Amino acid sequence: MVTSAITAQPDLEFAAEVREGLAKPQKELLSKYLYDDVGSALFEVISVLPEYGLTRADERVLQRNAFEIVEKLPLPMLVAELGSGSGKKTRWLLKALAHRQHTAYHPIEISPTALAMCKRELGDIDSLSIVGFEREYLDGLEEVAARRKKGQHVLVLFLGSTIGNFDRPAGLQFLRNIRATLVPGDAMLLGTDLLKPVPQLLNAYDDALGVTAAFNKNLLVRINRELAGNFSLGDFEHEARFNPWARSVEMHLRSTRPQTVTIAAAGISVRFAEGETIWTESSHKYTKEEICGMAKDTGFHCRAQWFDHEWPFAESLLIAE
Numbered sequence: 001m002v003t004s005a006i007t008a009q010p011d012l013e014f015a016a017e018v019r020e021g022l023a024k025p026q027k028e029l030l031s032k033y034l035y036d037d038v039g040s041a042l043f044e045v046i047s048v049l050p051e052y053g054l055t056r057a058d059e060r061v062l063q064r065n066a067f068e069i070v071e072k073l074p075l076p077m078l079v080a081e082l083g084s085g086s087g088k089k090t091r092w093l094l095k096a097l098a099h100r101q102h103t104a105y106h107p108i109e110i111s112p113t114a115l116a117m118c119k120r121e122l123g124d125i126d127s128l129s130i131v132g133f134e135r136e137y138l139d140g141l142e143e144v145a146a147r148r149k150k151g152q153h154v155l156v157l158f159l160g161s162t163i164g165n166f167d168r169p170a171g172l173q174f175l176r177n178i179r180a181t182l183v184p185g186d187a188m189l190l191g192t193d194l195l196k197p198v199p200q201l202l203n204a205y206d207d208a209l210g211v212t213a214a215f216n217k218n219l220l221v222r223i224n225r226e227l228a229g230n231f232s233l234g235d236f237e238h239e240a241r242f243n244p245w246a247r248s249v250e251m252h253l254r255s256t257r258p259q260t261v262t263i264a265a266a267g268i269s270v271r272f273a274e275g276e277t278i279w280t281e282s283s284h285k286y287t288k289e290e291i292c293g294m295a296k297d298t299g300f301h302c303r304a305q306w307f308d309h310e311w312p313f314a315e316s317l318l319i320a321e
């Protein structure tokens, strides 16, 4: 195996996006900023919490079906994984694929910590070369697609239901943007968490140990550190709520008292009423039929689906038309 990395410039947009998000009537911070070093490490812990069945369900699906998934792929192909995280469950698929062909694997990550974990996790697989891209999803995918050799297809992995961080219209637009970088016959394996009872969903995003709360609050720590903010952590609490119209679990940070927070590097002072929240993440939930409809609307067809029934979850193989 060969590993190397292509690194992006430091993100100069953080201050501008924090300023913009906190000026909205429903204050917002973009979920991509949850993943600094601490956030990426905390997400790994979340993925093994008893309440958060999602990652284990996805891994079961990939482990049980890796060879069948690979049989349905148009080889030869190179692999781009959007938001790979540690890449732990991608191992099953990459091992099955590397049995069939020497495989170039390109994790695309905004978090250098996640990228480093991914290379450590997967670096021992034979017949696999890893070149990671520290990029936003679509920028990274364009660079990977430009590396394809004649006759080679691209397989995009978007696992772990990360698509659920987009609201439904934005998720469709994202799939269209991915499709625009692909050619007919290219493939995408899309992981999606399926709708389940609301108490089960809320527990998954508000665990008893408080790890998800720490993951959420770490965004304020990051703003304090990187943008010279003065958020007082004790004055905000984590909240998970189900939005039945959007069919999503939302994470918020609730101000427990009236207060003003200054973020010097963003040039703002922000007032919070008691009980007012900052919306930090959404995780939309799907039905299996809906996924094939989304594929059809965005230039793919749904070739096959695999499910976990213990924690309803779907992996769908979409082929670009």
Ligand SMILES: C[S@@+](CC[C@H](N)C(=O)[O-])C[C@H]1O[C@@H](n2cnc3c(N)ncnc32)[C@H](O)[C@@H]1O
Pocket: 031, 032, 035, 040, 043, 047, 055, 082, 083, 084, 085, 086, 087, 108, 109, 110, 111, 114, 135, 136, 137, 159, 160, 161, 162
């Ligand atoms: C919910 S985690 C999922 C990780 C892994 N795919 C899994 O299923 O366990 C989302 C990952 O996407 C990365 N990420 C979030 N927004 C991103 C963006 N705009 N571009 C690239 N990576 C992003 C995060 O750093 C994080 O590692």
